[in-house]
Amino acid sequence: MKKIKYLLSLLLLALLFPQGDVAEQPTFSDFQISSERYLNDEKGNIMMYVNVWGHVGSPGHHLVYEGIDLATLMSVVGGPNKGANMKKVRVFREIPEEDGTLVYYLDFENFVSSGDRSEFIRIKPNDTIIIPEKISNYILTQVGTLNTFLSLFNLYFQLTN
Numbered sequence: 001m002k003k004i005k006y007l008l009s010l011l012l013l014a015l016l017f018p019q020g021d022v023a024e025q026p027t028f029s030d031f032q033i034s035s036e037r038y039l040n041d042e043k044g045n046i047m048m049y050v051n052v053w054g055h056v057g058s059p060g061h062h063l064v065y066e067g068i069d070l071a072t073l074m075s076v077v078g079g080p081n082k083g084a085n086m087k088k089v090r091v092f093r094e095i096p097e098e099d100g101t102l103v104y105y106l107d108f109e110n111f112v113s114s115g116d117r118s119e120f121i122r123i124k125p126n127d128t129i130i131i132p133e134k135i136s137n138y139i140l141t142q143v144g145t146l147n148t149f150l151s152l153f154n155l156y157f158q159l160t161n
Helices: 002-016 070-076 109-114 135-160
Strands: 046-054 060-065 089-092 103-106 128-131
Touching: 060 070
Parallel strands: 046 128
Antiparallel strands: 046 060, 089 103, 089 128
């Protein structure tokens, strides 16, 4: 009887003071928002990070001034490489706009030919800007690889005959 009371006491204590709490898994939306949206430099200027991918001089994660426009951002990353498709520039937002817009499709060719900045959108923190390569440029850059394979096939057939 004494053992039963002892076991019931242990069971009651185990229920009152569990050994390990079950941790709830955090839930995330479709995208993970970074912890830093704006930063200040040593002079007090407001800075932000943006991502530039694709066919530009220096793709990557860049720290830029808040309020930068697309032309200046392209200058920061070294400008578009020869063969960049400036008609199909895409901007992906980290956080959707009030109307739900997450992706912008821009024709940067108009700015390149006329200097008109009226179609620019505001760059926001953690935006990802993608500058694609033209298909024709990709094919032309791959001609050397194709030429190498054809030369190897030619050499093989010459040696086997």
